[in-house]
Amino acid sequence: MNLLTQPWPWYVSGPLIGLMVPALLILGNKPFGISSSLKHICASCIPTQVKFFNYNWKAESWSLLFVLGVAMGGLVAGYFFQNPNPIRISEHTVSDLSALGVKNFSGFLPEDLFSFKALLTLRGFTLMVVGGFLVGFGTRWANGCTSGHAIMGLSNLQWPSLVATCCFFGAGILTTWFILPLIMRL
Amino acid sequence: MNKIKFILLGFIFGIILIKAEVISWFRIQEMFRFQAFQMYGIIGSAVVVGMISVWLIKRNKTKTISGEEIKIEGKPFNKGTVYGGILFGMGWAMTGACPGPLYAMVGSGVTVILVVLLSAVLGTYVYGLLKDKLPH
Numbered sequence: 607m608n609l610l611t612q613p614w615p616w617y618v619s620g621p622l623i624g625l626m627v628p629a630l631l632i633l634g635n636k637p638f639g640i641s642s643s644l645k646h647i648c649a650s651c652i653p654t655q656v657k658f659f660n661y662n663w664k665a666e667s668w669s670l671l672f673v674l675g676v677a678m679g680g681l682v683a684g685y686f687f688q689n690p691n692p693i694r695i696s697e698h699t700v701s702d703l704s705a706l707g708v709k710n711f712s713g714f715l716p717e718d719l720f721s722f723k724a725l726l727t728l729r730g731f732t733l734m735v736v737g738g739f740l741v742g743f744g745t746r747w748a749n750g751c752t753s754g755h756a757i758m759g760l761s762n763l764q765w766p767s768l769v770a771t772c773c774f775f776g777a778g779i780l781t782t783w784f785i786l787p788l789i790m791r792l
Numbered sequence: 793m794n795k796i797k798f799i800l801l802g803f804i805f806g807i808i809l810i811k812a813e814v815i816s817w818f819r820i821q822e823m824f825r826f827q828a829f830q831m832y833g834i835i836g837s838a839v840v841v842g843m844i845s846v847w848l849i850k851r852n853k854t855k856t857i858s859g860e861e862i863k864i865e866g867k868p869f870n871k872g873t874v875y876g877g878i879l880f881g882m883g884w885a886m887t888g889a890c891p892g893p894l895y896a897m898v899g900s901g902v903t904v905i906l907v908v909l910l911s912a913v914l915g916t917y918v919y920g921l922l923k924d925k926l927p928h
Contacts, residue, residue, distance in 0.1 A: 616833030619812030624841025679806020684900025740883030742915025747876025761842030777881025
């Protein structure tokens with residue numbers, strides 16, 4: 607039981623994530639990738655004449671089932687295999703984030719930034735709503751996210767995925783260092 | 793049954809995401825600040841295992857369980873790879889989550905992340921509206 611409640615080290619979880627690639631290919635002939643599910647949600651839930659969403663999303667229903675499974679896995683792991691101890695974060699990160707004004711380090715997320723109450727502040731709105739919008743808009747424009755480009759694309763040695771991965775990381779690093787401090791002052 | 797396997801695979805992936813703690817905003821901060829190896833170890837080893845798997849599948853001409861030939865379609869490069877990649881990178885640093893972890897977190901009971909997920913759906917929708925006007 608300890609195995610299930612303790613966090614898994616990178617050398618266990620990383621290879622397991624990598625195995626999703628052959629598992630999806632061999633079991634279903636599908637490329638590993640999550641962000642296209644957001645497109646299928648639009649196509650299936652929002653009535654629209656927009657060409658981009660007018661396709662047979664039912665043929666891609668595997669992707670919606672997959673993310674449904676991800677949420678169910680999150681539910682089981684979150685409720686039944688919950689780590690009883692607080693998450694262990696690097697001391698340097700704790701001190702950097704404290705300097706920016708983060709106070710709560712006990713959960714997966716800082717509750718002072720990510721909560722329904724924080725949603726009503728400019729800072730929380732920017733992090734959650736603007737941030738989420740950028741995730742959806744950016745992944746579709748780039749035609750993939752961490753799973754589709756960084757893991758699946760690189761596994762298949764596709765150079766455009768290497769470009770995409772570099773852009774993800776470059777922009778993430780610059781945003782963390784230079785834009786997050788500005789957002790934290792909102 | 794044919795479709796249930798996708799729920800099952802997603803289920804396993806969701807558990808891994810939680811147990812690896814990659815769904816944590818703090819882990820993503822550690823990564824972008826170069827203050828912990830964990831995320832680099834996870835993504836790096838996932839890519840290595842994925843690469844070896846794809847190489848083996850191609851070399852052995854492995855078929856799917858239903859006997860189909862395995863096809864992997866490439867993603868062509870266009871300007872969106874860069875512009876979209878930059879926007880996603882920004883969103884990743886702000887929310888501390890890429891799309892997979894968003895679903896896992898909503899499932900794990902962090903209900904406020906549903907707002908982030910819906911905003912990502914909205915972002916995808918607005919991209920669809922503007923697609924023809926954006927450089928590609």
